[in-house]
Each structure stands twice: as C-alpha cells, then as structure tokens.
Amino acid sequence: MPAKRPTIADIARAAGVSTGAVSYALNNQRGVSENTRRRIHEIAATLGWVPNTAARVLSGGPAGAIGLVVDRPARVLGIEPYFMQLISGIQAALAGGPTSLLLQVTDNAPAQLAIYRRWWAERRVDGILLVDLLVDDPRVELVTDLGLPAVILGEPQADLGLSSVWTDDEKAMAFVVDYLTTLGHREIVRVAGPEEFVHTQRRTAAFLAATAGLPGARVLTAADYSDDAASRITRRLLTGQRAPTALVFDNDVMAVAAVGVATELGLDVPGRVSVVAWDDSALCRLVRPALTAVRRPTAERGAAAVTLLLHPGDGPSQVKTADPELRVRSSTGPA
Missing domain, CATH: 3.40.50.2300 (Response regulator)
Structure with a gap:
C-alpha cells in the first residue's frame, strides 16, 4: 500500500500549531513569527511535504514551472549538443528552487502554437523561453495577446516588446x-x-x-x-x-x-x-x-534567461552574455 502523503494537518500536529499558522508559514505570508515559520518549514521538509500544485494554481498561485518548446525533428535534436548545453544552464538556474522546466518537442509551427495555448489555458507554466526566433515570428504575437510572460533566447529586437538574452x-x-x-x-x-x-x-x-x-x-x-x-x-x-x-x-x-x-x-x-x-x-x-x-556561453544564456523570466524588471530587458571565443584547433591551417 503506498505511503500516505503528508498534509498541512500533519505538519500542524507535529509543530503544535494551527493549520492556519502552517498555511501562513508555507506560503510566506504574515501571521507567524520568523522562528515559527522556520520551524514549520523544517518539519515540512522532514515529513516530505510538497505543495499541491493543482490546488495552488486553482487558488490563483503560480504554476511553479516554465516552458520550453523546441521545434526540431527528433532525429536532428537527438544529435545536436547545443540544446543539452542550453538545458544544463536552465536547470542550473532552477536547481534547489520551487520552479521546474516543462519541455516539449514539436516538428511544426502550428503544433508549437497549440502547446502555448494549452499551457496558458491550463495554467501549466508561469512563463516560457522562446528559442530559434523567426522572421515575423507568430509566437511573439500569440504570447503577447495571451499575456504569457516570455523571454527570447536570441538577438534583441526592441519593437517586439519582449526581453531577450543574446550573444554577439x-x-x-x-x-x-x-x-x-x-x-x-x-x-x-x-x-x-x-x-x-x-x-x-x-x-x-x-x-x-x-x-x-x-x-x-x-x-x-x-x-x-x-x-x-x-x-x-x-x-x-x-x-x-x-x-x-x-x-x-x-x-x-x-x-x-x-x-x-x-x-x-x-x-x-x-x-x-x-x-x-x-x-x-x-x-x-x-x-x-x-x-x-x-x-x-550557451549554458550562461540559459541561466540568464531563467533569471530574467522569473525576476522581470519594469519593462523589457536586453541582456548580453559574454562574447564568443574562437577555439583554434587542428581543422584549420594556411590556404
């Protein structure tokens, strides 16, 4: 028989406080002292409690995820190291935090747009990362119309009204x-x-x-x-x-x-x-x-994009990474 999932009531009993106090502490709201808040978090971690994401979303809280759709045929994506480097940077920025990465792969633009619409309708993500920006990219208009926060991993274009992380x-x-x-x-x-x-x-x-x-x-x-x-x-x-x-x-x-x-x-x-x-x-x-x-600096780009998406400023920001470097090896020589 599977183990019983710990609840707020279990934490309250262990801490000797009310369920309301536990709710305040776990949601980082006022109503409990810092010592009590710290003790409740420690007990919750010991019991293995995790937030109910579905309930949190229904109550208007964050989804706790960011989305990334890669529009490449699987046969191409499977042998291309670039995206593994990018994802490693994204995961490094998310490590230890409450936000996870939701990744999907498509092989056509309409499917990608459909995924964004579904994520928005179901409140699956708090924002998305856009890669491989197209000329007159329909994704930009869609996420703007939906009000879905987005950061472009690519060259800055001020007229798009979106933040971006780019390399020269x-x-x-x-x-x-x-x-x-x-x-x-x-x-x-x-x-x-x-x-x-x-x-x-x-x-x-x-x-x-x-x-x-x-x-x-x-x-x-x-x-x-x-x-x-x-x-x-x-x-x-x-x-x-x-x-x-x-x-x-x-x-x-x-x-x-x-x-x-x-x-x-x-x-x-x-x-x-x-x-x-x-x-x-x-x-x-x-x-x-x-x-x-x-x-x-591909991993750096991924990490910077996550930071920009989760902690936006007052308006669109354009973040430039470190400059690329040319690593000279044996495949080049005099003509």
Missing part, C-alpha cells in the same frame, strides 16, 4: 573571417542553417560584410542542421568547380559531417580545406582532426 554572433563571425583571411583563404563558404531564423540571417549578413571584396566568398543554406544536409552540401562543394579552401558551418554536427566527407574524398583537412564549426562541444574536441570552433 556578428562579432564572432567577423573574427572567424579575419582569422581565415589572415591564413590566406579567399574561397570561403558559409554553410548556414535554415534561413527563416533571425540568427541565421544576422550571421549571414555579418559574413557577407566581413567578406566584401572576396569574390570567392558565398553562402549556401541547408534545410536543417543535420549531418545528412551538411554531407550533401560539402560533397557538392568539394567536387565542383571553384571548390572552397575554407568552410564555416552553423553548428558542430554539420562540421563533423563535413570532415567525414572530405576524408572519404581523399582530401586533407586542413591541408586541402579548413573547417570551422559554430557552438563548440565535445564533438569538436573528439573528432580528428579536432575542429576549430566558435565557443558561445
């Missing part, structure tokens, strides 16, 4: 191009992620600005961030005319796949082609040759 990708891209051109590279190709993402467009704009005057510099857009997409593009580039001497990929999985294709074709990395990855991870360090990569 433009600066990182300019640094990558400067590094490659210093090595003598002129035929540089950026292999970008889906172009509907705001961060894709901003990185592309920064790349084109940094490579202005280099006739061999160009951008190719992949359908997704998968190894399959990167393999197809890399094979086409390295076997075609005007083969590039350097490739810059939008994530680590794509860059690892590119190294594999070059090896299959008998092309030396970095002797024949240099490869740079975005979002440094264990994959970049373990593959051979180890990948030169842009390291962004």
